[in-house]
Amino acid sequence: MERRLVSRLLLTAGLALLWRPESTLAWAPPSSSSVSFTKTTAISSSQQVQKQPRSSSSSELRSALEDTFTDVVAEESQVAAAREDGAGLLPEYQAAFGMIQAQLEAQIPEPYQAKMTPLLEHFALEYMTACQHSMLSYSTVNDVANDKLATEMVELCQPQVAAKRFVACLQYGLTFGMGPNKYKFDVYHKALRGDEQDKKSVDFMKFGNDFFRPCMDLKNSVLLGQENVDQLVDQLKQGHNVIFFANHQSEADPQVISCLTDTLTKHGKEFEKMIFVAGHKVTTDPLAVPFSMGRNLICIHSKKHINADAETKPEKQKQNLRAMSALTDRLKQGGTLLWLAPSGGRDRRNVETGEVPIAPFDRKTIDMFRLISNKAKNVPTHFYTMALVSYELCPPPDTVEAVVGEARNIRFVPCGISVGNECESTGGLESRDEFCHRVFEQCLADYETLSVAVNNNGGMTADGGAAK
Numbered sequence: 001m002e003r004r005l006v007s008r009l010l011l012t013a014g015l016a017l018l019w020r021p022e023s024t025l026a027w028a029p030p031s032s033s034s035v036s037f038t039k040t041t042a043i044s045s046s047q048q049v050q051k052q053p054r055s056s057s058s059s060e061l062r063s064a065l066e067d068t069f070t071d072v073v074a075e076e077s078q079v080a081a082a083r084e085d086g087a088g089l090l091p092e093y094q095a096a097f098g099m100i101q102a103q104l105e106a107q108i109p110e111p112y113q114a115k116m117t118p119l120l121e122h123f124a125l126e127y128m129t130a131c132q133h134s135m136l137s138y139s140t141v142n143d144v145a146n147d148k149l150a151t152e153m154v155e156l157c158q159p160q161v162a163a164k165r166f167v168a169c170l171q172y173g174l175t176f177g178m179g180p181n182k183y184k185f186d187v188y189h190k191a192l193r194g195d196e197q198d199k200k201s202v203d204f205m206k207f208g209n210d211f212f213r214p215c216m217d218l219k220n221s222v223l224l225g226q227e228n229v230d231q232l233v234d235q236l237k238q239g240h241n242v243i244f245f246a247n248h249q250s251e252a253d254p255q256v257i258s259c260l261t262d263t264l265t266k267h268g269k270e271f272e273k274m275i276f277v278a279g280h281k282v283t284t285d286p287l288a289v290p291f292s293m294g295r296n297l298i299c300i301h302s303k304k305h306i307n308a309d310a311e312t313k314p315e316k317q318k319q320n321l322r323a324m325s326a327l328t329d330r331l332k333q334g335g336t337l338l339w340l341a342p343s344g345g346r347d348r349r350n351v352e353t354g355e356v357p358i359a360p361f362d363r364k365t366i367d368m369f370r371l372i373s374n375k376a377k378n379v380p381t382h383f384y385t386m387a388l389v390s391y392e393l394c395p396p397p398d399t400v401e402a403v404v405g406e407a408r409n410i411r412f413v414p415c416g417i418s419v420g421n422e423c424e425s426t427g428g429l430e431s432r433d434e435f436c437h438r439v440f441e442q443c444l445a446d447y448e449t450l451s452v453a454v455n456n457n458g459g460m461t462a463d464g465g466a467a468k
Helices: 002-012 058-069 076-082 091-107 110-138 148-156 159-177 204-215 226-237 253-264 268-272 289-293 313-333 363-374 429-456
Strands: 024-027 037-040 222-224 241-246 275-278 296-299 337-340 381-389 416-422
Touching (some): 110 148, 110 204, 241 363, 253 381, 253 416
Parallel strands (some): 241 337, 275 296
Antiparallel strands (some): 381 416
């Protein structure tokens, strides 16, 4: 009875998984009439979850589920879209989505169906639809076999491969995102890249990139400021530090940066080392946790959310101090590439105009990072702006909420990055207003130019170079 109860609780989380955490649901290749689940001991040699101890307490799992999803509510439009049985999908993708939908509908207990089934069906439908669009786009390339990018994308977008990846995401969210074995992030988290000697370990950075890459129209994506990229990489190689002040548009921005710099520049490996200043949601939302595990992070609580709970505010403030201390140590070592969003969160759509303006930068945040960089007295630090166009890839909710568990929307769209000119940091306190204003205005101007380039681009970088 205990084992059956725990199994149902796992399904209550919306994760259609088998009993053992190290096992996964994999997809059998679709036939003309059906798709079926088969049990395997690994998703693939590079994706299998390392074995975790079984939980002996169903009450702990129930508590984790209730704490996570208490405030999650599905919108009526999401419920309707998720129940269209994959309308618009080709038969193979429709069968894959239908199996996920049927599993969730049959197994989630009645008390949780209204909240969890629509949210996760919606997520599955969005992802499978994006992968289908990607497949149709890249399969039209004249010579797919001799086009490296098209070949890779066609393979990643196969319905059974995409479905396997989706189920892996859900399992990782269950194993590491909630319950007694939830992964705990320190203030400085080093990306978990797996063990080359252990074929069963997980490279979470690769997993995250492979999950979102099929949803990016890379052949029509844009990277501006190539000369600035070359310059900052040279500075990093000299042992200098580089800090990006950037706008932030989607929870997949780290994967956007990885995929675009790997595809449109020769410096992808350098950008894999980037450290992201991360807020609490990406380290607490169960579906975000696996992607965060694959990134180098400085974990803080942003100004937007630190006051959400007065009782935990002192502890959050202490964590922020520890995080800044860890960052200072990294900058003193030199060769650190850091990304942060001074707005404190993602850009939001203007619901009246439909436009997506970049959120204003917080001057105190920029001041703080200038001050911290000055503590690395013997190591020069260079400041750049990075404008990102990625909103349509994973559009965030129109309102800012402190709770985790938001609905996921995914589209197959081109994305863009613009690396601005270096922003010289001179003077003391008297120059801080001028510096902050200059940083924001440069990022804003680059964002506007980039938005036009993404909309008009035909497969070449806007600098004039062909995607490799």
